[in-house]
Amino acid sequence: MEEKEISQAVISRLPRYFRYLGMLKDEGVERVSSHDLSRIMHLTASQIRQDLNHFGGFGQQGYGYNVENLYDEIGKILGLDKEHNLIIIGAGNLGQALANYMNFERRGFIFRGIFDNNPEICGTKVRDIDVRPMEDMKSFVERNNIDIAVLTVPKSCAASIAEQLVSYGIKAIWNFAHVDLNVPENIQVENVHLLDSLMKLSYNLVSHDKQGA
Amino acid sequence: MEEKEISQAVISRLPRYFRYLGMLKDEGVERVSSHDLSRIMHLTASQIRQDLNHFGGFGQQGYGYNVENLYDEIGKILGLDKEHNLIIIGAGNLGQALANYMNFERRGFIFRGIFDNNPEICGTKVRDIDVRPMEDMKSFVERNNIDIAVLTVPKSCAASIAEQLVSYGIKAIWNFAHVDLNVPENIQVENVHLLDSLMKLSYNLVSHDKQGA
DNA sequence: TAGATTGTTAATCGATTAACAATC
DNA sequence: TAGATTGTTAATCGATTAACAATC
Numbered sequence: 001m002e003e004k005e006i007s008q009a010v011i012s013r014l015p016r017y018f019r020y021l022g023m024l025k026d027e028g029v030e031r032v033s034s035h036d037l038s039r040i041m042h043l044t045a046s047q048i049r050q051d052l053n054h055f056g057g058f059g060q061q062g063y064g065y066n067v068e069n070l071y072d073e074i075g076k077i078l079g080l081d082k083e084h085n086l087i088i089i090g091a092g093n094l095g096q097a098l099a100n101y102m103n104f105e106r107r108g109f110i111f112r113g114i115f116d117n118n119p120e121i122c123g124t125k126v127r128d129i130d131v132r133p134m135e136d137m138k139s140f141v142e143r144n145n146i147d148i149a150v151l152t153v154p155k156s157c158a159a160s161i162a163e164q165l166v167s168y169g170i171k172a173i174w175n176f177a178h179v180d181l182n183v184p185e186n187i188q189v190e191n192v193h194l195l196d197s198l199m200k201l202s203y204n205l206v207s208h209d210k211q212g213a
Numbered sequence: 214m215e216e217k218e219i220s221q222a223v224i225s226r227l228p229r230y231f232r233y234l235g236m237l238k239d240e241g242v243e244r245v246s247s248h249d250l251s252r253i254m255h256l257t258a259s260q261i262r263q264d265l266n267h268f269g270g271f272g273q274q275g276y277g278y279n280v281e282n283l284y285d286e287i288g289k290i291l292g293l294d295k296e297h298n299l300i301i302i303g304a305g306n307l308g309q310a311l312a313n314y315m316n317f318e319r320r321g322f323i324f325r326g327i328f329d330n331n332p333e334i335c336g337t338k339v340r341d342i343d344v345r346p347m348e349d350m351k352s353f354v355e356r357n358n359i360d361i362a363v364l365t366v367p368k369s370c371a372a373s374i375a376e377q378l379v380s381y382g383i384k385a386i387w388n389f390a391h392v393d394l395n396v397p398e399n400i401q402v403e404n405v406h407l408l409d410s411l412m413k414l415s416y417n418l419v420s421h422d423k424q425g426a
Numbered sequence: 427t428a429g430a431t432t433g434t435t436a437a438t439c440g441a442t443t444a445a446c447a448a449t450c
Numbered sequence: 451t452a453g454a455t456t457g458t459t460a461a462t463c464g465a466t467t468a469a470c471a472a473t474c
Contacts, residue, residue, distance in 0.1 A: 009441070011416050015409035019391070033455060045455095046443050053457060061456040062450040078412045079419030093313045097306035103391070103408050109415075147418065172418045174411060178232070178316065188421060190414035194405065195316050196228035198387060199291045201403035202322075203224050205360065205385045206292030208401060222465070246431060258431095259467050266433060274432040275474040 006054050013051055014078055016041070021071040033064035083108045085145055086174075089161055090152035091116035091124075091131045094176060098150060099126045112144055117157075134161075141168040148172045155179045219267050226264055227291055229254070234284040246277035296321045298358055299387075302374055303365035304329035304337075304344045307389060311363060312339045325357055330370075347374075354381040361385045368392045 020041055024032060034045040034052075041048075052058055052070075055077050059065045075081060086104075088095045091114050098104075099111055115132050116122060122133045132140065140146070149170045151158055158177030165173065172188040175181055178196075181189055233254055237245060247258040247265075254261075265271055265283075268290055272278045288294060299317075301308045304327050311317075312324055328345050329335060335346045345353065353359070362383045364371055371390030378386065385401040388394055391409075394402055 006420075007441075008413075011413055012409075014416065015406070015412040016393075018412070019409075035455080044443060046445090047441090049455090049457065050442075057457065059456050060450060061448070062454045064455065077416065079415040080412065082419065084415060084418070093310035097310035098407075100306045101407070104411060107408065107412070109411060148414065171422075172414050174414055180229075186421065188414055188417040190410055190417070192405070192407065192410055193228070194311075194314070195320065196225075196232075197403055197405055198317060198322060199228040199231070199293065199320070200221075200224055201361065201385050201387055201401055202292040202297060203227065203290065204401040204403070205297070206295065207219075208399065209384075220465075248431080257467060259469090260465090262431090262433065263466075270433065272432050273474060274472070275430045277431065 010051050010054055013043075014074055017048075017051070018071065018074045018078060018080075021067055021074065024067045025071050029067050031064045032067050032070075034059070036064070080107050083110055084148050085110050085112045086148035086150055087111075087113040087115065087137075087140065087146050088150040088152060089115050089134070089137070089165070090154075091118075091121050091126060092152060095150070095152035096126050098152065099129075109148070112146060113140055115140075137164065138168050141165070141170060146170060148174060150174045150176070151181075152176045223264050223267055226256075227287055230261075230264070231284065231287045231291060231293075234280055234287065237280045238284050242280050244277050245280050245283075247272070249277070293320050296323055297361050298323050298325045299361040299363055300324075300326040300328065300350075300353065300359050301363045301365060302328050302347070302350070302378070303367075304331075304334050304339060305365060308363070308365040309339050311365065312342075322361065325359060326353055328353075350377065351381050354378070354383060359383060361387060363387045363389070364394075365389045 020037065034048040037048055038045040049059075052065075055073070058070050058073055086109055088099055088111070095114060095116075099114055105111065111127065111129070113132060114126050114129060115134050115137055117134050119133070122131050124131050147170065149165045149172070151162065151173055153161055155178045158175070158179050159181060162173055162175070162181045162183055166183055166187055170187070172190070173181065173183065175189055175191045176194070178193060180191070183189060233250065247261040250261055251258040262272070265278075268286070271283050271286055299322055301312055301324070308327060308329075312327055318324065324340065324342070326345060327339050327342060328347050328350055330347050332346070335344050337344050360383065362378045362385070364375065364386055366374055368391045371388070371392050372394060375386055375388070375394045375396055379396055379400055383400070385403070386394065386396065388402055388404045389407070391406060393404070396402060
């Protein structure tokens with residue numbers, strides 16, 4: 001029922017709007033104009049109005065936007081009014097860290113299970129939840145209405161595990177493995193390539209040094 | 214000495230080129246044309262040639278690009294031929310996970326120290342390195358030629374710690390705190406906003422469901 | 427040499443910004 | 451009402467793609 005595809009550039013900015021509106025809300029601010037918001041977020045007012053208007057006319061001429069209302073609306077657009085059940089594949093350092101990252105739960109991303117290949121890790125607990133062997137993934141996904149899988153496995157096995165997960169009915173993959181996944185286009189993938197991010201920082205560091213010298 | 218500023222869009226693609234070239238190198242592939250590479254990376258050949266030509270003419274007409282040479286060149290552009298000393302601020306789950314993430318070391322990002330405010334954590338070891346109290350940051354940064362700080366602290370204290378780090382002479386911040394940092398423009402910041410990333414995945418999941426229904 | 431493929435210029439596309447009529 | 455600020459159209463800017471002469 002969506003009229004037109006919205007560009008990923010716009011979507012990438014939504015969580016940031018959400019964050020700033022949450023701050024304003026916490027400060028007790030009731031209304032905000034695109035111009036006010038543009039100053040604190042370092043964007044143009046024009047871009048803010050354009051972005052928001054992709055989703056509807058949330059503002060009012062001469063008044064601006066109601067902070068709480070806009071906050072709620074963006075939350076809904078981002079799907080934060082619904083609960084998402086997620087499992088983590090790979091109970092290494094990163095997988096365990098993410099399992100313990102409570103901010104996700106607060107936004108409706110519920111940690112349901114964690115899986116690992118290593119028999120020594122299986123049976124131990126992460127946040128009161130047993131680490132299960134990979135063999136159990138299929139039945140677990142099917143029984144517990146899991147829609148998001150978090151991939152924190154070595155890159156060598158990421159592709160095949162992703163394929164399995166898709167066959168079990170998972171709808172979205174949050175991929176921390178250092179590979180690009182090839183999945184059917186109805187499966188959503190969001191990559192967090194930490195090493196890529198660090199390399200980008202390195203580039204900016206080194207190239208800035210050169211210019212400065 | 215850089216001629217012109219290169220857009221972040223181009224820079225963001227460099228680590229991905231680097232990764233694919235590394236794979237080709239490991240497979241023993243000697244040469245690759247922009248067209249070949251475009252097929253495996255799902256880009257246009259034109260974009261690849263444009264991107265690479267920002268940094269120099271690495272190819273040869275009628276031949277293409279030498280895989281190993283291009284791999285090395287991109288590595289140099291990304292600053293991977295130099296070692297970077299990094300410290301981690303915040304020894305919680307995420308900080309510890311990053312300290313143990315060996316892929317960084319392999320690329321020249323050397324883990325030198327980790328700091329935390331919690332006296333109970335201080336003195337424990339992470340990868341054979343003592344967790345130090347925050348008070349020690351200043352002297353440690355100054356003495357150990359640290360250029361990158363990894364921020365894995367709660368958002369409430371991220372801004373003030375970032376400010377301190379800058380005053381101690383740090384050059385770049387890899388920021389995992391869920392806030393935007395305001396630092397002088399000669400300091401490089403790369404944000405990894407995990408919650409934002411997960412929200413984007415949620416949006417795509419929910420909006421796809423709507424369309425599909 | 428002929429074929430292949432680059433480096434680079436020109437054309438297109440999309441995203442951002444500016445402008446302004448509509449309207450609260 | 452007058453002032454403020456939106457929603458939206460038009461203009462600009464930048465990034466991507468196409469085209470092709472240069473050249474290995």
